[in-house]
Amino acid sequence: MQRRQIVVVGGGLAGTATALGFAEAGFDTLLAAPPAPEDKRSSAILGRSLAFLAELGIIEALQDRQAPLAVMRIVDDTGRLFRAPTVEFRASEIGLTAFGINALNADLAAALGACTGRSDRLEIRELKATDLTLEEDRAVVTLEDGTEIGADLVVAADGRRSPMREAAGIKAREWRYPQTAIVLNFDHTIDHNAVSTEFHTRTGPFTQVPLPGRRSSLVWVEEPKLAELYIDLKPEKLGQTIAEKMHWILGDVTIDGPIARYPLGGAKVERLTDRRLALVGEAGHAFPPIGAQGLNLGLRDAEALIRLVGESRDDPGSRVTMRRYEAARRSDISSRTAGVDMLNRSLLMDFLPVQAARSGGLTAMSLVPPLRQFAMREGLVPGAGLTGLPRSVRKWIGGDHAGRDHVE
Numbered sequence: 001m002q003r004r005q006i007v008v009v010g011g012g013l014a015g016t017a018t019a020l021g022f023a024e025a026g027f028d029t030l031l032a033a034p035p036a037p038e039d040k041r042s043s044a045i046l047g048r049s050l051a052f053l054a055e056l057g058i059i060e061a062l063q064d065r066q067a068p069l070a071v072m073r074i075v076d077d078t079g080r081l082f083r084a085p086t087v088e089f090r091a092s093e094i095g096l097t098a099f100g101i102n103a104l105n106a107d108l109a110a111a112l113g114a115c116t117g118r119s120d121r122l123e124i125r126e127l128k129a130t131d132l133t134l135e136e137d138r139a140v141v142t143l144e145d146g147t148e149i150g151a152d153l154v155v156a157a158d159g160r161r162s163p164m165r166e167a168a169g170i171k172a173r174e175w176r177y178p179q180t181a182i183v184l185n186f187d188h189t190i191d192h193n194a195v196s197t198e199f200h201t202r203t204g205p206f207t208q209v210p211l212p213g214r215r216s217s218l219v220w221v222e223e224p225k226l227a228e229l230y231i232d233l234k235p236e237k238l239g240q241t242i243a244e245k246m247h248w249i250l251g252d253v254t255i256d257g258p259i260a261r262y263p264l265g266g267a268k269v270e271r272l273t274d275r276r277l278a279l280v281g282e283a284g285h286a287f288p289p290i291g292a293q294g295l296n297l298g299l300r301d302a303e304a305l306i307r308l309v310g311e312s313r314d315d316p317g318s319r320v321t322m323r324r325y326e327a328a329r330r331s332d333i334s335s336r337t338a339g340v341d342m343l344n345r346s347l348l349m350d351f352l353p354v355q356a357a358r359s360g361g362l363t364a365m366s367l368v369p370p371l372r373q374f375a376m377r378e379g380l381v382p383g384a385g386l387t388g389l390p391r392s393v394r395k396w397i398g399g400d401h402a403g404r405d406h407v408e
Contacts, residue, residue, distance in 0.1 A: 004030045005316055006309075007141050007151040009129040009164050011036050013043070013105060014281030014298035015157030016112045020056055021306045022155075023122035027316065030151075031116075031124045032143060033158075039105035040257050041183050041289075042217035044069060044196070044209055046100035047380030047393050049299035054396040059101070061111035067210040068098035070194035074362060077199040077206070084200075084362035091397075093369070094376050094389070098194065098397055102209045102217065104185075129158070132167040132277070139276040139317065153309065153317030154277050157298070160267050162283035168274045174286075177264040177344060179204050180227035181289050182220040184259045185211065186242060189251030192216055197249065204264075204344060206245055215256065218242065219289045221264065221344075231259055264288040264344075268337060273326050276317035278305055285333050288344060293336050300382075304328045332382045 008019040011033025019031035045053060046069070053059050059066070070091050076084040091099045116122055131142035132154065139154040141164075156164035165172065192210040199206040204221025211217055220242075222230065230238060239253040246253075267286035272279045281298030308324050309316045365372045378385035381393055 001140070001148045001150050003150045004028050004123075005152050006030070006155065007032060007129075007139070007149050007153075008155040008157055009033065009141065010156065010158035010162075010281070010283070011124075011126075012157065012159065012281065013108055013112065013295060014302060015155075016109070016116060017053065017056065017058070017299060018155055018157055018280050018302040018305070019122055019124075020058075020112065020116050020119060021052070021302055022309070023116075023119045024056060025306055025310050026313075027121065027309070029122050030149060031122060032127055032129045032141065032149075033124070034126050034128055036109065039109065040185065041260065042102055042104050042185065042209060042211060043108060043295045044100060044102045045108075045299070046296055047397070048303065048390070049296040050100045051390075051392045051396040052299050052303040055392075057115050058108070058111045059396070061114045062101075062103055062107060064212060065107040065111075066101040066103040067192075067212045068194045069100050069102055069196055069210065070098045071196070072099065073195055073197045075197060075199045076359070076362065077201050079202070084359040085366045087362050087366045087372070089372065089376050091376075094373050096389075096394065096397055099376070099380060100397055102196070102211060104211070104217075129164060132164050134168060134275040134277055136275060151317070152276065152315065155280055155305065156277060156283045157280040157302075158283055160282040160286040162279070164277070165269065165279055165283050168277050170269055170271055170274060170279070172267050172269045174267040175265055177266075177288060178223070179221050179264040179288075179344075180224045181262045181264055182222060182227055182230060182259065183218065183262065183289065184220075185215065185217050185256045186239065187215050187254040187256050188243075189214065190249070192250060197246070199245065201245075208246060208250070214250075216250065220245075221288070224263070227261055231261060262289065266337065266341065268333075271326065272329055272333075273322040275319070276322075278317075278322060278325055280305060284329075285337060287337070287340055293340055297333060297336055300332060301329055335382070 005027045006022045006029040008031045019029050022029040072089040074087045127143040129141050130144050133140040138150045141149045156162050196209045203223050207219045208216045235255040239255050243253040272284050280301040287294040312321045374385040
């Protein structure tokens, strides 16, 4: 039997970043994952997640294949009785040049690949993990070629249907929303000026996020039957429809590349750990593509796990370390899950008190700068709403170090 300190199962963005992070922290690490299909979607990387990737060299490897997110705008386009004013969250208001970046997942994967290729403590095997045995003093991962790998710690980052999680007997609760997300990229004739705009509609968020140049990504949440009709439109007609839904703020729109659709749903697990096993990313929580929470939450999982394991190098997968990881991540995951769920469901409900509450919350953030600033800091780094942003975050996303920084 072969032996490694850390085995990471799952070659998505979160899994690969986790494996690289462990290797860079000095652990003998193996990443078990077949090649992932090319992903034309984009991801917004914010706050602590961006700092984590930057410290691994991934943001530098992206070069100019990224766009800054300097302003996040929310527009109430529901047409309901209680309509909130437009709210703009500006990074400059909390002393930053941007909240983070947006990049194509394919470009993020390429940057990760360039960085993993330079690591001498990371081995990548393009094989599926087919079985997992958890023992008191080790975990054993079986690969599809029959190879058994003993490890001090196994990290399951193998998606929302995680075979490693199922092998450990960890149950997950899943739910569905009556919505479909249309995901695509498009060119436009007017500069986005690093502004992301989220239109709140009766069927869900309609969110434009900047890409380099006069180009943006779109996550369009719609009723399933209408989503099918929109996807079947000719590209020219679909581009015109998108421009109209954005009220022409970016001018004419041209569809760029394939169009994907995803049924909306979420998942939450009963626990994030077992003996010598930790769940990261969608293996531990699944989100609809709303509010840029999914990948950012997974990267915060990775950052926390690597930090905590680094504090117990003599036994990386000890029960104490697993309990500390569970405790460190539960609050962040629970609060983000509840927040995304509440936002999405509030848009679907015609119940007037719910609409009044949503409108009142947005109005308060529009009118009260301290509340708006609290929301921005908390959105970037959990717990930073009152304490201020960590210096590591300001270092990597630009800032004048104004505000209440704290030393990490």
